[in-house]
Amino acid sequence: MTDRNDDLFSAARAVIPGGVNSPVRAYGSVGGTPRFLASATGATVTDAAGREYVDLVASWGPALLGHAHPEVVAAVQEAATRGLSFGAPTEGEVELAALIADRVRFGEIRPIERVRLVSTGTEATMTAIRLARGATGRDLLVKFAGHYHGHSDGLLAEAGSGVATLALPGSAGVPAPIAAQTLVIGYNDPEALAAVFAEHGQRIAAVIVEASAANMGVVPPLPGFNRLIAETAHAHGALMILDEVLTGFRVHPAGFWGLQASEGEDYLPDIVTFGKVVGGGMPLAALGGRAEVMDLLAPLGPVYQAGTLSGNPLSVAAGLATLRLATPEVYATIDAASARLSAALDAALTSAGVTHAVARAGNLFSASFRASVPRNYAEAQAQESFRYAPFFHTLREQGVALPPSVFEAWFLTAAHGDEELGLIEAALPAAAEAAAAA
Numbered sequence: 037m038t039d040r041n042d043d044l045f046s047a048a049r050a051v052i053p054g055g056v057n058s059p060v061r062a063y064g065s066v067g068g069t070p071r072f073l074a075s076a077t078g079a080t081v082t083d084a085a086g087r088e089y090v091d092l093v094a095s096w097g098p099a100l101l102g103h104a105h106p107e108v109v110a111a112v113q114e115a116a117t118r119g120l121s122f123g124a125p126t127e128g129e130v131e132l133a134a135l136i137a138d139r140v141r142f143g144e145i146r147p148i149e150r151v152r153l154v155s156t157g158t159e160a161t162m163t164a165i166r167l168a169r170g171a172t173g174r175d176l177l178v179k180f181a182g183h184y185h186g187h188s189d190g191l192l193a194e195a196g197s198g199v200a201t202l203a204l205p206g207s208a209g210v211p212a213p214i215a216a217q218t219l220v221i222g223y224n225d226p227e228a229l230a231a232v233f234a235e236h237g238q239r240i241a242a243v244i245v246e247a248s249a250a251n252m253g254v255v256p257p258l259p260g261f262n263r264l265i266a267e268t269a270h271a272h273g274a275l276m277i278l279d280e281v282l283t284g285f286r287v288h289p290a291g292f293w294g295l296q297a298s299e300g301e302d303y304l305p306d307i308v309t310f311g312k313v314v315g316g317g318m319p320l321a322a323l324g325g326r327a328e329v330m331d332l333l334a335p336l337g338p339v340y341q342a343g344t345l346s347g348n349p350l351s352v353a354a355g356l357a358t359l360r361l362a363t364p365e366v367y368a369t370i371d372a373a374s375a376r377l378s379a380a381l382d383a384a385l386t387s388a389g390v391t392h393a394v395a396r397a398g399n400l401f402s403a404s405f406r407a408s409v410p411r412n413y414a415e416a417q418a419q420e421s422f423r424y425a426p427f428f429h430t431l432r433e434q435g436v437a438l439p440p441s442v443f444e445a446w447f448l449t450a451a452h453g454d455e456e457l458g459l460i461e462a463a464l465p466a467a468a469e470a471a472a473a474a
């Protein structure tokens with residue numbers, strides 16, 4: 037039986053490559069028709085056929101407070117009445133930059149003195165890398181297999197997210213000399229890190245790392261690994277770029293860095309990138325770091341970066357409203373929901389006899405169909421991923437929307453209350469049975 041989603045998907049494929057404007061939205065690995073969303077509020081999304089789902093995608097992270105939080109929507113509406121885009125500095129940008137710098141601190145440690153606002157996570161990481169190259173006068177970049185940092189040329193080698201879902205080694209269209217500037221090593225592998233610096237140390241500008249890997253499913257950093265990256269990079273005159281686009285302001289008021297620092301693992305990243313939550317659902321991302329590094333950006337310094345829509349007033353209004361509402365209580369609510377749901381997921385898969393491991397990084401979590409939590413991309417790939425499609429579709433039929441790939445994190449919001457969590461818990465056993473039968 038077809039419905040409005042099928043009709044729209046047919047129409048979409050005639051005018052949009054693959055019918056989607058970002059590959060992860062296609063049901064590439066689970067099969068079937070993507071749901072075209074008509075609206076979203078709180079923890080619920082509604083598709084084009086009028087069907088409601090408890091949402092565990094949260095727009096891939098931004099909806100920390102739940103979809104269309106009334107105060108965030110009001111802030112955007114109010115900003116809209118004053119003009120949609122100026123291409124000139126605004127008061128709101130100053131407030132948002134100061135708020136970001138102020139939140140990302142642990143005691144006296146403040147990695148962020150300056151912030152530049154951009155529009156997407158891709159721009160934030162791309163700029164961070166150019167800045168690191170400009171600051172060091174070196175070209176090489178170290179990244180970890182299975183980490184995703186957006187779709188700029190140098191970052192697609194063995195990337196996570198949609199590149200992992202589609203099982204691509206990288207992307208066509210990236211010139212070989214550019215790909216050769218990126219050295220890909222295994223995650224959570226201190227020896228590989230030491231080896232790459234032993235061989236290329238004098239030529240490495242930066243190491244870029246997801247604060248916790250979450251684009252190959254959740255793969256938390258082993259204790260001490262992020263600190264080791266910082267120490268190793270600094271010992272060789274290279275920078276550490278900490279990518280908090282996904283984790284920033286989602287797992288802790290000060291990001292995954294803040295969570296780790298509060299647990300005793302403190303280290304000093306040189307450039308930190310943000311996206312998703314920082315824009316509250318509007319196109320906004322940011323990079324921040326010490327003044328001496330950040331002030332190398334134009335107009336002060338020689339590293340060029342620009343954007344017509346950078347610091348867009350509607351995006352800034354959404355980001356400011358979201359961060360101001362993202363109190364410690366919000367994080368406590370999401371942490372509790374995450375603990376409850378990840379336990380229910382574990383229990384349902386155990387009852388159904390499905391080999392699995394639930395990985396957690398702060399309030400982010402995901403299940404993999406293997407006996408232990410993966411530590412790197414090779415282990416994340418070595419799982420019975422064919423079990424995910426029936427698991428996903430059985431949940432969807434019961435009104436629960438998961439990310440359409442096993443290589444993604446599950447996202448909760450502060451709007452997931454007892455009712456929504458109960459609905460998901462009730463739906464999990466049948467999905468686990470479907471996974472077992474696959």
Ligand code: PMP
Pocket residue numbers: 096156157158159161184185186187197246251279280281282283311312321
């Ligand atoms: N870095 C990380 C860690 C991400 O998860 C993403 C997006 N999922 C990006 C960068 C790219 O952000 P954007 O999609 O806004 O370009």
